[in-house]
Amino acid sequence: MTLEIDLQLARGEAVVQARFEVPAHGVTALVGRSGAGKSSVLLAAAGLLRPRSGRVALNGTALFDAARGIDLPPHARRLGLVFQDGRLLPHRSVRANLLYGAVRAPRDASGPELDEVVALLGIEPLLGRRPFQLSGGERQRVAIGRALLSRPRALLMDEPLASLDPPRRHELLGYLAALPARWQLPILYVTHQMDEVLRLADHVVLMSEHKVAAQGPALALLSDLSLGPLVGRFEAGAVLEGRVVEQLADWQLSVVQVAGQAVTVPMIEAPLGAAVRLRIRARDVALQRAVLPSSASNQLSGTVTRIVEREAPYAAVEIALGAATAPGECLWALVTRRSVQSLGLAPGQPAVASFKAVAVEGRATSLRP
Numbered sequence: 001m002t003l004e005i006d007l008q009l010a011r012g013e014a015v016v017q018a019r020f021e022v023p024a025h026g027v028t029a030l031v032g033r034s035g036a037g038k039s040s041v042l043l044a045a046a047g048l049l050r051p052r053s054g055r056v057a058l059n060g061t062a063l064f065d066a067a068r069g070i071d072l073p074p075h076a077r078r079l080g081l082v083f084q085d086g087r088l089l090p091h092r093s094v095r096a097n098l099l100y101g102a103v104r105a106p107r108d109a110s111g112p113e114l115d116e117v118v119a120l121l122g123i124e125p126l127l128g129r130r131p132f133q134l135s136g137g138e139r140q141r142v143a144i145g146r147a148l149l150s151r152p153r154a155l156l157m158d159e160p161l162a163s164l165d166p167p168r169r170h171e172l173l174g175y176l177a178a179l180p181a182r183w184q185l186p187i188l189y190v191t192h193q194m195d196e197v198l199r200l201a202d203h204v205v206l207m208s209e210h211k212v213a214a215q216g217p218a219l220a221l222l223s224d225l226s227l228g229p230l231v232g233r234f235e236a237g238a239v240l241e242g243r244v245v246e247q248l249a250d251w252q253l254s255v256v257q258v259a260g261q262a263v264t265v266p267m268i269e270a271p272l273g274a275a276v277r278l279r280i281r282a283r284d285v286a287l288q289r290a291v292l293p294s295s296a297s298n299q300l301s302g303t304v305t306r307i308v309e310r311e312a313p314y315a316a317v318e319i320a321l322g323a324a325t326a327p328g329e330c331l332w333a334l335v336t337r338r339s340v341q342s343l344g345l346a347p348g349q350p351a352v353a354s355f356k357a358v359a360v361e362g363r364a365t366s367l368r369p
């Protein structure tokens, strides 16, 4: 089941255009600066905004096709929607809210049962409560449960964690991360937050100025330096992928092994062996020719693979930590052009990249199992 989106829609003065696919496997994060057009695309795919032209299709079947006059109403599209504010029915219990999604699902539709969703989201104790008796995080869990129980053919989520405080966000991220492994359906996920993208996204679609500026596998896209100016808060940097090998509880630090080397980062709440992604901004990485004996920073040995001149006086240097430039095993360092010369950096030369543990962006997060 793939969700295909190819839309042009008028929003005030702007015309938002988007063409991309949301694959059945994993999460597709839709990112970009505020006003880029992310929510408009999601609403149009859901049938809540009418595009000027284009097509939305699930597995080749049109939900909207301007040329053929097809425009299914939202409920007939059978998409599960989750917004920032749970949008629960205020006078109904949590159980009734959950079942509200289920009664509209066609009898023959496959999908999870109430018990399974309740267990996954940990909402058993909440079933008898009303929405006003729930915390923000609990409300969002119920909203996700309701969407799942409607047996949707795809899930569309628009900043579902944006209204939550950091601990609740973190907790709910864990629940969201568990979804793709359990139910195979396209998930389109609009967010501004790097930790959500790092943790959840398999694919990333980047919107800028009402258009899709780039799309691709999450690791490659999040390490693509040329996209820096478009991503706003997601400053240029690279993503490392590794496994937790040690938890230094007394220090609240974790050690992650990346390409055979140890990286110390602020504590990641994940079991030993868990796969994690770390994002490190290029401007936080310094380069030397050799390991400095007394440094407290992370020092990773690698090979220079690329040097890209940036606006003077800067240059970006890519360092491969492993044998090759595998995604998830390269760092970018933003240094001065003078340093490139004085250190004698050139493709193929060895170099040591160093950065402080605190430079690991946001909260490093474990990937889903």
Ligand SMILES: Nc1ncnc2c1ncn2[C@@H]1O[C@H](COP(=O)(O)OP(=O)(O)OP(=O)(O)O)[C@@H](O)[C@H]1O
Pocket: 011, 012, 013, 014, 016, 032, 033, 034, 035, 036, 037, 038, 039, 040, 041
């Ligand atoms: N109700 C509306 N009427 C007219 N124009 C709108 C409306 N809502 C949004 N727009 C405009 O449409 C464009 C896309 O907005 P949209 O909300 O889709 O962006 P976004 O990327 O989701 O932003 P944010 O991250 O801030 O939610 C913007 O130029 C915005 O000003």
